[in-house]
Amino acid sequence: MTYFFELLINGALTGLMYALAALGIVLIYKSAGVPNLAHGAMIMLSAYFIYIFASMVGLSLWLAIPLAAVLMFVFGLVAERVLLRRMVGQPIIMIVMLTLGLDILLRGLAPGFLGAAPKSLNLGIGLAPIIVEGVFINRAYLYGAAVAVAMIVLSLLFFQTRLGTKLRAVSDDHVSSWSVGISVERAIGISWGLAGVSAVAAGALWGSAQGVDWTLSTLLFPAIAVVILGGLDSIWGVLVGGLLVGILGSVVPGYLDPLVGGGTRDVVTSLIILGTILVRPNGMFGREDIERV
Numbered sequence: 001m002t003y004f005f006e007l008l009i010n011g012a013l014t015g016l017m018y019a020l021a022a023l024g025i026v027l028i029y030k031s032a033g034v035p036n037l038a039h040g041a042m043i044m045l046s047a048y049f050i051y052i053f054a055s056m057v058g059l060s061l062w063l064a065i066p067l068a069a070v071l072m073f074v075f076g077l078v079a080e081r082v083l084l085r086r087m088v089g090q091p092i093i094m095i096v097m098l099t100l101g102l103d104i105l106l107r108g109l110a111p112g113f114l115g116a117a118p119k120s121l122n123l124g125i126g127l128a129p130i131i132v133e134g135v136f137i138n139r140a141y142l143y144g145a146a147v148a149v150a151m152i153v154l155s156l157l158f159f160q161t162r163l164g165t166k167l168r169a170v171s172d173d174h175v176s177s178w179s180v181g182i183s184v185e186r187a188i189g190i191s192w193g194l195a196g197v198s199a200v201a202a203g204a205l206w207g208s209a210q211g212v213d214w215t216l217s218t219l220l221f222p223a224i225a226v227v228i229l230g231g232l233d234s235i236w237g238v239l240v241g242g243l244l245v246g247i248l249g250s251v252v253p254g255y256l257d258p259l260v261g262g263g264t265r266d267v268v269t270s271l272i273i274l275g276t277i278l279v280r281p282n283g284m285f286g287r288e289d290i291e292r293v
Contacts, residue, residue, distance in 0.1 A: 015246015040220025231286025
């Protein structure tokens, strides 16, 4: 029973870390209506920025992380201005393919300049697990889960502000937003910038937990599972979806891997994506839009 609770608790904490990685995807979709497949590479790039500032330049983490957040916010603004603005009026599938191309480009460039070997990022969390009633709890994931919940709460509060309301209006209808004086381009740029800031939080915590290298970009896969299960435009869905993806991705492989030789975590994640799309395409909390024809 101790083994089960260990899988359950650590799986839930890992799921909240996945939710933090998925938050940027929801921020962009909720604001701009565009699925961003480059977010995994943005998390990787954020971790590389923090590593450069902290380990190579010699800045403290209190300076390295905010500076990386500023750079990633600017990166989001530039991505909208240089890439996405050119795609206005194009089919949504072309915009999705553009973000996928950006992901592949960043995934190749960053390790190419800084080397493919994993780099250590020490946030001062410590490696020793927390032991509660014989259950070993991953300390890094516990801190990461706390940050994830805080970021999700801040995102919920943000969309209650005037700027957040404008971003939601842009996501609903670009033409109507233009007609009432909302700058659609600026709103989409801000949403990409905010996604870049959330990528910094995910990059710092995941980089500390598993090292900084190109594999951080593969967080896109579980992040997509989280947003599909929770709902592409639902921040609450990120929280619940993250918990479910993390728990299932920990408990099921914990019992099946010894029987089949490993590798079932990705299978579970894939089944979550396929099952959700087939049974409930809008996710648990996603909004269902009905169009009359």
